[in-house]
Amino acid sequence: MKNNLIFGLAIVSMLFSCSTDDTSDINLPDNNSGNETPDSETIFLSGTYNEDLILDANNTYKVNGSLIMASGTTLEIPAGMTIKALASGANVYVAISQGAKIIANGTASNPIVFTSDASSPSAGDWGGLILLGKAPINSVTGTATSTSEIASLPFGGTNPTDNSGSLRYVRVEYSGGSADGQSENNGFSFYGVGNGTTVEYIQAFEGKDDGVEFFGGTVNASYVSVINAQDDSIDWTEGYTGTITNAYVKHGDIHDKGIEADGYNTDFSNAGGYYSKPTVTNLTIIGQGSSTANEAIRLRAGTQGIFNNVLIEGFEEAFDIDGDAGDNPTGAGVLNGNLSVTDITFIDVTLKMKNDTAETFTEADFISGEENGTGTDYASWGASWTVE
Numbered sequence: 226m227k228n229n230l231i232f233g234l235a236i237v238s239m240l241f242s243c244s245t246d247d248t249s250d251i252n253l254p255d256n257n258s259g260n261e262t263p264d265s266e267t268i269f270l271s272g273t274y275n276e277d278l279i280l281d282a283n284n285t286y287k288v289n290g291s292l293i294m295a296s297g298t299t300l301e302i303p304a305g306m307t308i309k310a311l312a313s314g315a316n317v318y319v320a321i322s323q324g325a326k327i328i329a330n331g332t333a334s335n336p337i338v339f340t341s342d343a344s345s346p347s348a349g350d351w352g353g354l355i356l357l358g359k360a361p362i363n364s365v366t367g368t369a370t371s372t373s374e375i376a377s378l379p380f381g382g383t384n385p386t387d388n389s390g391s392l393r394y395v396r397v398e399y400s401g402g403s404a405d406g407q408s409e410n411n412g413f414s415f416y417g418v419g420n421g422t423t424v425e426y427i428q429a430f431e432g433k434d435d436g437v438e439f440f441g442g443t444v445n446a447s448y449v450s451v452i453n454a455q456d457d458s459i460d461w462t463e464g465y466t467g468t469i470t471n472a473y474v475k476h477g478d479i480h481d482k483g484i485e486a487d488g489y490n491t492d493f494s495n496a497g498g499y500y501s502k503p504t505v506t507n508l509t510i511i512g513q514g515s516s517t518a519n520e521a522i523r524l525r526a527g528t529q530g531i532f533n534n535v536l537i538e539g540f541e542e543a544f545d546i547d548g549d550a551g552d553n554p555t556g557a558g559v560l561n562g563n564l565s566v567t568d569i570t571f572i573d574v575t576l577k578m579k580n581d582t583a584e585t586f587t588e589a590d591f592i593s594g595e596e597n598g599t600g601t602d603y604a605s606w607g608a609s610w611t612v613e
Contacts, residue, residue, distance in 0.1 A: 348431045387418070457482045470507060
């Protein structure tokens with residue numbers, strides 16, 4: 226009799242539990258940073274993650290500080306996700322450390338968007354997206370590394386094919402929060418990133434500093450859109466030697482250069498003894514008109530570079546070439562063929578080339594195929610996933 230009573234009570238208890246427990250499961254990110262603060266709507270992300278962070282399309286996420294993926298980890302973001310960042314300036318950013326990866330593969334119909342959480346967002350609301358790799362940079366030699374402006378993380382190395390993951394159809398909005406005059410975020414910052422990394426269909430929109438900046442490395446970027454960057458739209462330095470294919474730049478009312486190109490970081494040194502030399506193919510830069518005192522492209526500090534199929538519209542100066550006969554031999558690159566432009570069209574441009582170097586050369590030494598440039602077909606590849 227006693228056993229039957231216990232059995233009956235157990236059945237009643239089970240039935241009561243099943244009939245009253247209608248609470249859904251709560252899923253938290255699988256990491257050990259201890260910095261997530263979930264509530265009914267949003268999961269907050271900040272701190273250093275020492276395990277993979279795989280974001281769930283069913284959740285909403287907000288970056289509320291420095292989110293740093295440590296070496297050996299992966300940040301995975303599903304297509305179509307919008308990640309908002311606390312609008313509190315420079316110390317809110319996403320950084321992918323050396324040895325870590327980001328897998329952010331959106332689509333044209335479902336891009337991945339990093340943006341401000343402000344009700345009326347503006348440039349500089351938050352930091353930006355930072356990738357750091359182990360590819361060569363010329364500010365150090367051998368296996369030595371340099372340190373990033375934001376987050377003070379190491380970058381650089383000896384592996385040109387280093388892989389920091391994949392960015393496809395990714396937009397960064399309202400970035401560029403500044404820590405001080407020397408430490409500024411960009412929309413996308415590529416520090417010593419290798420060409421094993423996939424970077425295609427990316428847009429920097431309404432940033433306070435540069436749109437996309439390459440600090441050395443070998444990464445190849447394709448289908449790059451920069452709209453309304455308040456500093457330089459595309460910037461390279463520290464011996465960058467990758468390719469930029471199909472790039473579209475459009476200036477807003479506040480802006481600096483379409484491209485600012487340095488052969489090395491003049492705040493440090495050219496310890497590696499070589500200069501930046503990317504290949505830029507299918508480039509369009511739209512300015513505010515030739516009556517405005519502006520430059521489309523500034524080439525300096527010994528940078529080299531091969532430009533193919535370019536369209537520049539609405540600038541007082543198209544190319545400003547700066548250098549000297551010493552550590553900054555930018556002009557020598559023109560004479561030896563390592564700095565050149567092939568197939569270009571100028572529209573509403575007052576001065577096509579300005580030579581501020583120690584070398585003597587003509588436009589014909591630097592530019593060939595004038596009026597043959599068509600730029601990039603932005604109307605085609607930028608459709609549906611970009612904003613203006």
